[in-house]
Amino acid sequence: MNIQLRETIDAAWNQITRLLFCEKVNLLYDYLGSLDERRFDFLPQPEEIRRGFPNSKGYGTGMEDSMLNAGIAVDICILRTGLFPDTAEECEAFARRLFKGMELCATVHGRNGYIVRSVSHRDGKSCYACSSRDQMTFWSWGLWRYFHSPFATAAERGRITELVIMLAERGEREVTKENDYSYLTLDGVPDILNRMDHVQPHETLRLPMFYLVAHALSGNRHWRKCYERCIEQALAGAAGMKEWWNHFELSQFLLSLSLCHRLDPRPEFVRIARRIAAIAEQQLCENFLPQLEQWRGGWCIPANSWRDSGHITLMKRTDGGVVGADGRLDLRCHQEPAFMKLFDLVRIPGNLMAGLLLAPDHPVSAALQERFLTAFLKPDYSRTCTCSSVSMLYGALLLSGNRKRQRTINRNLFFKTDFLSP
Template identity: 30%
Template sequence: MTKLSLILSIITAIFSSDLGAQAQQPDVSTQAELAWEVTWSRFYLPRVQTFGDYLSSYEKGKEQAHLPTADEVKRQYPNPCGYSTGMEDGAILGGAMLSTICDRFAATKDDSLREKAAAVFQGLKRCATVHGVRGFVARNVCPEDGQSVYINSSRDQVTHFVHGLWQYYHSPLPDDATKQQIRSLLADVAERMIAFVTPENDFDFCRADGTRCPLGICRMWNVQPHEAARLPMIYAAAWDVTRDERYRAQWRKYVAEAIEQSANPDEQKPAYALLQMQCSLEVLHEQEPDPALKALIHTRMSHIRDLAAKRFTRVLSSLARKSPAEMRMTGPDWRYVPVWKDQKGYQNPQWGAYREIWHLTREAGESALILLMLEPAALTTAEQASLKNMIRNFDYAHNSSCGIIYHLAAYWKAQRYAAW
C-alpha cells in the first residue's frame, strides 16, 4: 500500500466509523500530510520536475492527461502563454514549493527533504535553461519531450522563481555546487532585466523570441503598486548571492522609488498579486541597509498583511457556500471548451464553473500564507483557528487545484514559526 493510499484509508475509516455524526475530523497534521502526498503523486511531473496547474481526472495515471503535446507547444497553441492548459504556472508553483520545502525542513530537520528540494530546483533550472535563452524564465516545460516551452512568460513567474531560489540558497539544503548554480541563474535573470528593461522597450523583459509581450505582463517598471517592487527585488536577490556590484547598483537605483510606488495597492487585486508583492518586499526588507527605508518596507508589508486578513475571511466565507460536490470538480480538457480570443489574438480556453473552484482554493492558501510572512507569531487566535479549520475541513483527496501547494506553504510556515 502506498503512503497516499494508507492516509486515504485512515481518513475513510474515521468518517465511516460507528461514531456517525459524531465522527472526529482528521487532525490538521494528518490533513497536511495527505495534501503533501497528493501534491507529489498527482501534481508533480517527474520527467520535467515541475508542477501542473490542475487535474482533469482523479484516475491514476490520467490526472494531467490534458497537458499540451510537444507539437502543440511548438505551435504555441492555444496561445503563447499556455493559458488554461495546465502549463501556465510551473515557475510560480516551483518557487512556492521550494520555499515550502525550506520551511518544512526548518520545522522538522527531515533529511529526506534534500532530495525533494533538489528535484524542484532542477525543475526551476530547466524552466530557465532548456530553451537556451539566457535569463528567460519559461512558465513550464512540456513533459512529452522535456524541452518545449511557451515563449510568453510574465513578471509573476519571475517573482516566484527568484523568491524560491533566494529562499533555497539561504537554507541549509543546497550543497556548494547547487549554490553556484543559483548564483548563475539569478545573475542571468538580472542580466536579462538590465538588457531588456529599458525605456526603449517600455521596461518589458520580452518574450523568449526577443519580441515585446503584447499583454503588458512582462513590464517591470511603470507598473501598478503591487508590481513596483519586483524589479529591485530581482537585483537585490542577485546581489545578495553574487555580491556583484553591478546588481547592487541596479537595486539601489530603483528601490526607494519602488517602495514609494508600493504604498496603495488595489485591495481588489487577487490574492496571488498580494502574495507576489509580499514576496518582493520580503527580499527587499531582508537586504535593506537604510533603517528608514527598511522601516517603510515593513509598513508596506504590514498593510499587505492587513489586506490578506480581510481576503482570507472573505474567501473562507465563499468556500463555505460551496457544496462538497462542487469542490471535488475536476478541470476540463482545454481542447474541448469554448475559447475566448482577446484583442492581441491570444486564444484562452474558458473553464466555466471550474474556474471559481480552482481560484478559491488558491486564494485561501495564498491569503493564509501572507498572514505568516511577517511576524507569524502575531497570528491572532481567530486566524489560527480559521487556518486550522480550513486545512482540517478541506477534501485534499478530491482536490484538483494547484492551490493545494499554498495550503501546504501556509501550514509549514506556521509549523516553522510555531504560529499556532
C-alpha cells in the first residue's frame, strides 16, 4: 500500500473517531455544525425529541443514521486491523464503544428489540419514535460482524445473541397484518419505514435476515423455522427489478443478500445479487464517480442548524392529510443545496462500491478498483463535516482487504507451483 493511500485512510479514520463520534453516548452522528467542540450544538433538545419535532424520524436533525453509521464503522474497525495490525488496539477500543452505542439504541427506551436511529447526547436517553428497517439492517450487520471479530469477549457475544433475539422476537410479534406488517414505533403505531412485508424488492429480505442471524448466533431452531417460513416469498419479491434504484437501496439490498448468502448459500441469492450489482456498477461508473472526479470545489461546508432552515416542507399522507397515525406533523427541514451536493458527492460512490464488494460472487475489475481508490484520495477528510467519510472509508478498506487477500492467494499459488516444478 502506497503512503498516500495509508495517509488518506488514517485521515478518514481520524475524522470519524475524533469528530463524528460522541463519547457521551458512543454514537456517530450524521454531520457537524463546526469542526470544534461546539460541533454538536445544533442537535435537538430532549423536549424537541419528545414532541417529535420537526418530525418523528429525526430527519434533517443530524440524528438520522447513527445505527447505519455504527454498523459500517464496526466493520471498518475489523478491516483496518486486518490491513494494519499495528492499529489493532485502537480499533478494538473503538469497536467496543460502537457496540455500546448499538446496545443503547436497542434498549434505552424500554421496548427491547426496537432499534432507534440515535440517542441525544444531551441526556443520554431521548430518541425519536420512528426508526426504519435500514437502521435495523446495519445494526444487525454490525453486531454479526463484531460477534465474529477477534475483539468480542465471551460476555459480549452472549449479549449480542440476546440483542438479536430481541429484534427477532419483536418482529415475530409485531409484523402482522393487523400492524400493516410493521414493527411498531415507540408511539405504538405502524409506519411504512418499519414495514417488513408487502414491501419493495430491495426490502423483502430484511426480516428473514433478522431471523437468520438470530438462528446463526443462538442455534435456536425456532428462528430457522421462522426464516424458512418467509424466505421463499421474500426471494420471489426480491427478484422483481426496475431500471433505477437509489444508492441506499442498492447498497442495502446487496448487503442483505451478502449476509443471507453467507448463512444460507442458496444460488438464488447469487443470481439476484448479480443483477443488482450490475445496476450499481453502472450507476457508479457512469454517474457518481465522474461527479466526484470532476469536483473542483472545497470540502468543508458545515451543517446549518435545522431550526434555521430556509426550506421546510410539510409532508402529506397518501390521502392528503397532514397528521400521521402518531398524531404528529411531519416537517422536513432541508440543508442548503451546496451542503447536500457535497454530502452526496462523497457518500454515494462509497455506498455503491461497498455494495459491489459485499455482493456474493461479483468480481470488480482492476480498472474500477484503481479508479475508485484514486477517487477516494481526492476529498480532504480532515475538513469533511458529514458522515460521507464512513461509506468512502468502508469502500476503500473492503477493496484494499480484497486486494491483500488476492495477493496472498497468488503468492501461495506461486510457491505451490514453484515447489512442484521439476
